[in-house]
Amino acid sequence: MHKHIITALVNNHSGVLTRVSGLFARRGYNIDSLAVCNTEDENYSRMTIVSQGDDMTIKQVIKQLDKLVDVIKVNELNADGAVSRELALIKIKVSPKERPEIETTCRVYKAKIIDLSPESVVAELTGDPEKIDGFLKIVKPYGIIEMVRTGLNALERGENSINDLTDYNDTI
Amino acid sequence: MKQKGAKIIVDCLIEQGVEYVFGYPGGQIIDTFDELYKARDKITQILTSHEQGASHAADGYARVTGKVGVVIATSGPGATNIVTGIANAYMDSVPMVAITGNVPVSLLGRDSFQEVDIAGITIPITKHNYIVKDVTKLADTIREAFMIAKSGRPGPVLIDVPKDVQQKECEYTPKKPEEYVPKFDATQPSVDDAVKIIAEAKKPLLYVGGGCIISNASKALTEFAEHIDAPVASSLMGLGAIDANHRLYLGMIGMHGHAGVAKALKECDAVIAIGARFSDRVAGDRTKFARHAKIVHIDIDNAEIDKNVVSTAHVMGDVKLSLEYLKSKLKKAKNAEWVNACRGYINEFPLKRCGTNLCIRKVVEKVNELSPADGIIATDVGQHQMWTAQSYKFALPRTFLTSGGLGTMGYGLGASIGAALASKKRVVLFTGDGSFHMNLNELATAVKLNLPITIFLVNNNTLGMVRQWQTLFYQKHYSSTTLNLPTDYMKLAEAFGAKGFILDKDADIDATVKKALSCDGTVLVECRINTDEYVLPMVPPGKTTDDMITDLDK
Numbered sequence: 001m002h003k004h005i006i007t008a009l010v011n012n013h014s015g016v017l018t019r020v021s022g023l024f025a026r027r028g029y030n031i032d033s034l035a036v037c038n039t040e041d042e043n044y045s046r047m048t049i050v051s052q053g054d055d056m057t058i059k060q061v062i063k064q065l066d067k068l069v070d071v072i073k074v075n076e077l078n079a080d081g082a083v084s085r086e087l088a089l090i091k092i093k094v095s096p097k098e099r100p101e102i103e104t105t106c107r108v109y110k111a112k113i114i115d116l117s118p119e120s121v122v123a124e125l126t127g128d129p130e131k132i133d134g135f136l137k138i139v140k141p142y143g144i145i146e147m148v149r150t151g152l153n154a155l156e157r158g159e160n161s162i163n164d165l166t167d168y169n170d171t172i
Numbered sequence: 173m174k175q176k177g178a179k180i181i182v183d184c185l186i187e188q189g190v191e192y193v194f195g196y197p198g199g200q201i202i203d204t205f206d207e208l209y210k211a212r213d214k215i216t217q218i219l220t221s222h223e224q225g226a227s228h229a230a231d232g233y234a235r236v237t238g239k240v241g242v243v244i245a246t247s248g249p250g251a252t253n254i255v256t257g258i259a260n261a262y263m264d265s266v267p268m269v270a271i272t273g274n275v276p277v278s279l280l281g282r283d284s285f286q287e288v289d290i291a292g293i294t295i296p297i298t299k300h301n302y303i304v305k306d307v308t309k310l311a312d313t314i315r316e317a318f319m320i321a322k323s324g325r326p327g328p329v330l331i332d333v334p335k336d337v338q339q340k341e342c343e344y345t346p347k348k349p350e351e352y353v354p355k356f357d358a359t360q361p362s363v364d365d366a367v368k369i370i371a372e373a374k375k376p377l378l379y380v381g382g383g384c385i386i387s388n389a390s391k392a393l394t395e396f397a398e399h400i401d402a403p404v405a406s407s408l409m410g411l412g413a414i415d416a417n418h419r420l421y422l423g424m425i426g427m428h429g430h431a432g433v434a435k436a437l438k439e440c441d442a443v444i445a446i447g448a449r450f451s452d453r454v455a456g457d458r459t460k461f462a463r464h465a466k467i468v469h470i471d472i473d474n475a476e477i478d479k480n481v482v483s484t485a486h487v488m489g490d491v492k493l494s495l496e497y498l499k500s501k502l503k504k505a506k507n508a509e510w511v512n513a514c515r516g517y518i519n520e521f522p523l524k525r526c527g528t529n530l531c532i533r534k535v536v537e538k539v540n541e542l543s544p545a546d547g548i549i550a551t552d553v554g555q556h557q558m559w560t561a562q563s564y565k566f567a568l569p570r571t572f573l574t575s576g577g578l579g580t581m582g583y584g585l586g587a588s589i590g591a592a593l594a595s596k597k598r599v600v601l602f603t604g605d606g607s608f609h610m611n612l613n614e615l616a617t618a619v620k621l622n623l624p625i626t627i628f629l630v631n632n633n634t635l636g637m638v639r640q641w642q643t644l645f646y647q648k649h650y651s652s653t654t655l656n657l658p659t660d661y662m663k664l665a666e667a668f669g670a671k672g673f674i675l676d677k678d679a680d681i682d683a684t685v686k687k688a689l690s691c692d693g694t695v696l697v698e699c700r701i702n703t704d705e706y707v708l709p710m711v712p713p714g715k716t717t718d719d720m721i722t723d724l725d726k
C-alpha cells in the first residue's frame with residue numbers, strides 16, 4: 001500500500017464530483033485528498049486525487065474512473081515524473097513575544113505570514129505535503145487554532161498533456 | 173420546427189426505432205404520455221400493473237431483441253419503483269433507457285410533492301444518467317442515452333425530465349440514429365501473449381459468459397471452440413451462447429455448476445474466459461480460482477480485466493471481433509483425448525432427480541422436448557431457477573432470460589411479458605411460490621394483452637433456496653422461509669382470467685405440459701413438489717470446487 005496520484009480531466013457539470021467520489025466510496029477505495037478546479041477550457045474541470053492502495057487496486061480505480069461518461073481522460077502520475085504542490089493556511093496561536101520565533105520558522109519553510117492579530121498569525125505555505133506536515137509538527141506546540149489544506153495538485157513534468165491520452169469510451 | 177419537449181421525447185423514440193414503451197403514467201410525465209397517445213400508431217404503450225413490472229418487461233424485450241428497452245415512469249414513487257429493474261439491467265448489462273418525469277425545475281430541491289432525486293439514486297446502477305433542465309438539450313441527450321445504453325458493455329441509462337421541460341417548446345430537427353459499430357484493436361500489447369497461451373495449451377477450457385450473447389458471438393464462439401478443439405463451460409448468463417447439444421459443450425460453471433465442469437476446471441491448463449466476469453457465484457474464492465492454470469480473459473470492459481481474478485493475458489474488445497481475430501492467428505488444434513476426458517467427467521456426475529411424486533427436472537426436460545429451439549424460457553430466482561438452468565438444453569442465444577447478477581425475485585413475469593411481445597411467440601416461465609407472489613400483479617397485464625405465456629409455478633411451500641442454506645449452514649433454523657400460503661392458484665388464475673392446471677405427479681407431466689404449451693393465452697401450472705429438495709451440486713459461498721457438495725445422502 002502506498003500513495004498514488006491520479007489526475008483526471010472531467011466534464012464541468014454539476015454532479016461529476018458526486019459520481020467520482022461516489023465511485024471511490026462504493027468500491028471501497030480511499031481518498032486522501034481530492035482537488036477540483038477549472039481549466040483553460042470552460043467545458044472541463046481537472047481533478048487531482050491522492051489515494052492509498054496497492055498497484056492492482058489503483059489500476060482498478062483508474063479503469064473504473066475511465067468508464068464514467070463524465071471522465072474524459074484519466075491517468076496515474078508517477079511521483080518522480082510530476083510536479084506536485086499543496087497549499088495550506090494555518091492559523092497559529094502566537095503571543096506577541098513568540099512572534100519572532102514563528103517568523104524564523106516561517107522563513108526556513110518559505111511560509112508567508114498573511115494575517116496578524118494580537119494573539120495569532122495566519123501562515124501560508126506551499127509545497128509538497130511532507131513539507132507542510134513538517135511545518136505543522138514544528139508549530140503544533142504553539143497551538144493550531146484552525147487550518148485548511150487544498151489537497152495535492154499535480155502536473156506531469158515536460159511538454160506532455162493529459163489531452164494526449166485517449167478516452168477509453170472512444171476505444172470500444 | 174418548434175415543438176414541445178414531450179413531443180421531442182416521443183419523436184426521438186420513434187427516430188430510434190422504438191416499437192414498445194413499458195410504463196405507467198402520473199402527474200409529472202402526463203405530457204409525454206399525451207404525446208405517446210398522439211403517436212399511438214407508431215409506438216405501442218404497455219401499461220403494466222406496477223412500474224417494476226414495466227422495467228423488467230423492458231429488460232426482457234431488450235434481452236430477446238438486443239435492442240434498447242424503454243421504460244417510462246412518473247416522478248417520485250413511479251421513479252423509485254423502477255430502481256430494481258434498472259439495477260437488474262445494470263448487473264446483467266442489458267441495454268435500457270429509462271425516462272422519468274420530475275417536478276418543474278423551479279420546484280426541484282424543495283421536497284416538492286412526489287419529488288425524488290432519481291438521478292442521484294441511480295448513479296451507482298446506471299451507465300450514465302441525466303437531468304435535462306434545458307429543452308434545447310433534450311433531443312441530443314436522448315440520442316446520446318441510446319448510444320451509451322447499447323454501446324460497449326451495454327447497460328441502463330436514465331433521463332430525468334422535469335415537467336416544465338416537457339412543456340417548453342424548441343426547435344427540433346430529426347436525426348437518423350447513430351449505429352454502434354464495435355471496434356477491435358489488434359495492436360493491443362497483450363494479444364500476442366493470449367495467442368501464445370492458447371496455442372500452447374494442451375487442455376484448454378472455455379468459460380463463456382453473457383458477453384458472448386450480447387455481442388452476438390455465437391457463431392464465432394462455436395467456430396473458435398471447434399478450431400482450437402476446446403471444451404466449453406458456461407456461466408448462468410452465458411447459457412445459449414453455444415448450443416448445449418454441441419459435442420464440446422460441458423455444462424454450467426459455478427456455485428450450482430456441473431460437477432464434471434468443476435473437475436475439468438481442476439484439470440485444465442488454460443482457462444479462456446470470454447465475455448465473463450468471474451463473479452463470486454462462478455469463482456467462489458477468487459484467489460484460488462484455477463490457480464494452476466493460465467488465464468486468458470477476453471472482455472470489452474477493460475475494468476473487468478483483473479478485477480476479480482488476475483489473468484495471465486487479456487484481450488480487450490468486442491467478443492465476436494476478438495474471437496474472429498484470435499482464430500485467424502491460431503492453427504487448428506486437436507485435443508481428442510482431453511475432450512473425451514471432459515466428456516467422461518460430465519457422464520460421471522448425472523444430475524440428481526429432485527422430488528418424490530413430481531420431479532421438476534422432468535418437467536423442464538419435457539418443456540425442452542416440446543419447445544422449438546428458439547423457444548424462450550424465463551425464470552425467477554431460487555431453486556427453480558437453478559433446476560431450469562441445469563436441466564434445460566439451451567440451443568440458441570437470447571432464449572434464456574434470468575436475473576443473474578442481481579438475483580431479483582419477481583423478475584420473471586415482467587420479463588416474460590417483454591419477451592412475448594418481442595418474439596410474438598410463446599414464452600415459458602419457471603417461477604417459485606415466493607417469487608411469483610412478489611409480482612403476480614403482472615398476471616393481469618399478461619392476460620389483458622392475451623400474451624402466450626405458460627407459467628410453471630414450482631410450489632414447494634417455501635423460499636426453497638434460502639431454506640437450502642438454512643438446512644446446510646444454519647442448523648435448520650427455518651427463519652421466515654416457510655410460506656405454506658393459503659393461495660388457491662387455480663382460483664387465482666381464474667380470477668385474473670388465465671387458465672390453471674395442477675401438476676403433482678410424474679405420470680401427468682406429458683399430458684399437462686402438452687396442454688399448457690398448446691392452449692391459447694396465459695396459463696398457470698402449479699407444480700407441487702416436496703419442500704425439502706436440494707439444488708446440487710453446490711459450492712458453498714466463498715469456497716472452492718474442492719468443497720463441492722454433490723450428494724447429501726452420503
Ligand SMILES: Cc1ncc(C[n+]2csc(CCOP(=O)(O)OP(=O)(O)O)c2C)c(N)n1
Nearest residue numbers: 554555556579581604605606607635636637
Ligand atoms: C427481491 C429478492 N428478495 C430476496 C431474495 C433472496 N432470495 C433468494 S432465493 C429466495 C427464495 C425464492 O423462493 P421461491 O421463489 O419460492 O423459489 P424456490 O427457491 O423455492 O424455488 C430468496 C428469498 C432475492 N433473491 N430477491
Ligand SMILES: [Mg+2]
Nearest residue numbers: 604605634636
Ligand atoms: Mg418456493
